[in-house]
Amino acid sequence: MKRWVGMVLVTVLSGYLTAQDIGYKAAPDAAERETLLLRDFHPKSMLHAQEHPVLRAKFPVFDVHQHVNDAARIEEHMDPKELVARMDKLNIKSIVILTGMWGDKLQHVIDEMVKPYPGRFLVFTQIDWSKIDDPNFSEEMVAQIDDGVRRGARGLKVLKDLGLGVKDKTGKFVTVDDPRLDPVWEECGKLGIPVFIHVTDPEAFFYPVDGQNERYEELINHPDWSFAGPKFPKKIDILEARNRAFAKHPNTRFVALHMGNWPENLDYVGQVLDKYPNSMVEFGAREAELGREPRRAREFFLKYQDRIMFGTDVGPEEAMYQNYFRWLETADEYFDYWDAPGQGRWKIYGMALPDDVLEKVYHLNADKLFANSPKQSPTH
Numbered sequence: 001m002k003r004w005v006g007m008v009l010v011t012v013l014s015g016y017l018t019a020q021d022i023g024y025k026a027a028p029d030a031a032e033r034e035t036l037l038l039r040d041f042h043p044k045s046m047l048h049a050q051e052h053p054v055l056r057a058k059f060p061v062f063d064v065h066q067h068v069n070d071a072a073r074i075e076e077h078m079d080p081k082e083l084v085a086r087m088d089k090l091n092i093k094s095i096v097i098l099t100g101m102w103g104d105k106l107q108h109v110i111d112e113m114v115k116p117y118p119g120r121f122l123v124f125t126q127i128d129w130s131k132i133d134d135p136n137f138s139e140e141m142v143a144q145i146d147d148g149v150r151r152g153a154r155g156l157k158v159l160k161d162l163g164l165g166v167k168d169k170t171g172k173f174v175t176v177d178d179p180r181l182d183p184v185w186e187e188c189g190k191l192g193i194p195v196f197i198h199v200t201d202p203e204a205f206f207y208p209v210d211g212q213n214e215r216y217e218e219l220i221n222h223p224d225w226s227f228a229g230p231k232f233p234k235k236i237d238i239l240e241a242r243n244r245a246f247a248k249h250p251n252t253r254f255v256a257l258h259m260g261n262w263p264e265n266l267d268y269v270g271q272v273l274d275k276y277p278n279s280m281v282e283f284g285a286r287e288a289e290l291g292r293e294p295r296r297a298r299e300f301f302l303k304y305q306d307r308i309m310f311g312t313d314v315g316p317e318e319a320m321y322q323n324y325f326r327w328l329e330t331a332d333e334y335f336d337y338w339d340a341p342g343q344g345r346w347k348i349y350g351m352a353l354p355d356d357v358l359e360k361v362y363h364l365n366a367d368k369l370f371a372n373s374p375k376q377s378p379t380h
């Protein structure tokens with residue numbers, strides 16, 4: 001008994017003796033101790049925010065930006081039947097497979113995905129850049145697109161290698177407004193098929209990869225995604241060249257992917273939509289970008305509700321779609337975007353879009369774009 005009392009006393013005393021003073025100044029050695037590696041820093045939010053998971057989209061969804069089971073094999077192949085069952089569960093009515101290539105490879109995607117599931121999958125064709133130095137490149141590409149459309153392609157996809165990768169024999173980058181491409185854009189207009197165009201990349205990719213770059217970790221992981229420095233054209237110059245192509249081909253419908261390829265600057269994207277009535281946007285892989293400015297983005301979605309389409313551009317996982325639905329449909333705050341923090345260390349907020357806008361973005365705008373398309377059969 002006596003011994004027990006003694007132990008308590010010692011404990012109380014030692015607690016008293018080691019009690020720390022709660023001061024107001026930072027520790028003098030704080031800078032030296034701040035050595036945790038960025039890759040080991042995974043803070044857990046202590047915010048007790050409300051969560052409203054959306055398991056199934058409120059309206060049928062037309063995902064206009066996918067690469068699932070494409071010709072280029074960008075994503076892992078999956079069983080089409082399983083995919084359709086997943087789409088039904090999530091309320092996804094149609095998926096556009098953008099990277100369909102051309103010829104036999106295109107045909108393979110049509111035979112595997114498009115024909116057996118009417119209305120569920122659309123596939124696009126692409127430009128064969130290996131032929132850029134052919135003297136009759138333009139005619140060859142027009143014929144290739146005609147052939148693709150005859151096989152069943154519903155549009156033309158342009159990847160970001162235009163402007164940042166493709167060079168001709170002069171050693172210079174082929175610009176988006178290169179005259180060799182005019183007959184291509186013109187043919188798409190004639191056929192009535194849309195051109196889905198991805199040029200340039202996130203703004204941070206054009207800045208040095210250092211401690212000030214908001215996509216530092218992403219660029220460390222993918223050094224080939226950096227377009228910083230004088231070796232590459234400036235982002236704005238690529239976009240302006242793209243806009244000149246939009247202006248020159250008013251009868252061709254262009255869809256500027258990844259929210260017009262400058263989601264960091266919605267004022268600019270709005271100006272492009274105002275100036276070129278033949279253009280629309282899609283937001284694949286830009287949930288993170290737009291989700292961090294929910295008020296501005298919502299305002300934009302309301303203003304341009306007839307010009308925005310739903311796209312994802314990542315593997316068609318159930319949880320990915322549900323994340324996008326939550327962002328569009330709810331007012332939830334401060335949650336992870338899909339695949340966070342791959343595109344930067346920040347959280348996103350839901351936009352709680354009104355039903356009429358939501359339905360346009362989910363499918364009505366895409367329905368309209370693809371209605372009566374192609375409007376003309378290829379003549380070549």
Ligand SMILES: [Zn+2]
Nearest residue numbers: 065067284313
């Ligand atoms: Zn894509």
